[in-house]
């Protein structure tokens with residue numbers, strides 16, 4: 437249960453043999469992740485050194501437990517793991533020791549003892565079809581559990597894409613009526629950390645922000661923290677220079693693939709995806725999908741299973757050619773600007789790719805931008821976008837069929 441001496445983290449650091457140097461390095465990394473000036477590292481260090489334990493209830497519904505895996509596999513034994521230990525995980529169906537009625541009592545006791553003072557974490561979608569019978573726990577529907585636990589919490593952190601908007605269980609054709617937390621508990625204070633799975637670094641940073649400032653990080657219109665989802669993945673990607681140079685992978689294992697060229701023509705959804713994967717990476721910051729050689733599938737975006745698939749089809753008209761584009765700023769007006777930039781970029785890209793190969797006037801005509809100024813924004817790449825295919829245009833047979 438909740439500690440009151442205000443020194444939990446400091447004790448844990450000493451007990452685990454974590455040096456002051458390692459702790460300060462972690463605080464610096466957290467400041468960077470939260471997009472704060474480096475001077476805030478000392479502020480974070482001071483706050484964390486006296487942090488009190490926060491009760492937490494972790495609910496898990498329709499999912500693959502990938503986010504729990506990420507939570508449990510926070511690196512060993514790093515400060516991040518210890519910070520997460522500051523959370524007093526009173527109820528977590530996958531990892532808690534109690535079972536049956538005793539487990540249910542742990543959840544009920546936490547709600548009763550800390551009304552409005554505990555954090556709820558929801559992993560997995562919430563099925564609401566057929567009265568919610570597709571997922572029941574302890575004789576109750578998951579839907580009713582989420583409504584009770586999140587409705588009385590200080591805040592809810594929805595981890596993973598399934599808790600964000602239904603994810604895979606909520607994709608077209610799913611029979612269970614799977615939905616995300618915000619749709620089920622519209623009045624709750626929900627911080628969404630979509631991703632398949634979420635990056636535990638973003639969960640840690642969200643908790644650190646609360647422990648340091650007493651508030652949760654600012655979010656976009658979809659409840660996603662700006663620090664993690666405020667920039668296009670494409671603008672942070674280590675392969676971006678190859679995109680700009682017109683150097684693309686054209687087949688798995690080809691020369692460009694071996695050289696680490698851009699995966700845009702292999703279906704990468706980075707130009708329409710907002711996430712910080714390139715900077716925080718996964719597995720102790722070792723790698724992330726694009727670094728490993730696979731295109732981004734856009735898993736942090738709304739309805740990505742429907743909007744971003746087929747995953748290996750090239751985006752027909754990607755936005756995001758402007759650096760520093762924020763998720764909330766992409767809208768009707770900007771789409772027209774981006775479409776224009778896309779054409780400019782396409783001309784430059786084509787020219788680079790064909791330098792010395794043919795006179796400019798012999799180049800095939802550029803396709804017109806498919807999005808007109810004032811037209812609806814491309815689905816999937818925009819907050820609040822209505823469902824609809826984002827990649828309807830057939831992929832080109834060869835790179836010469838299109839110019840970007």
Ligand code: SF4
Nearest residue numbers: 673676698699704706
């Ligand atoms: S299209 Fe994909 S691989 Fe290429 S630069 Fe953008 S995010 Fe990176």
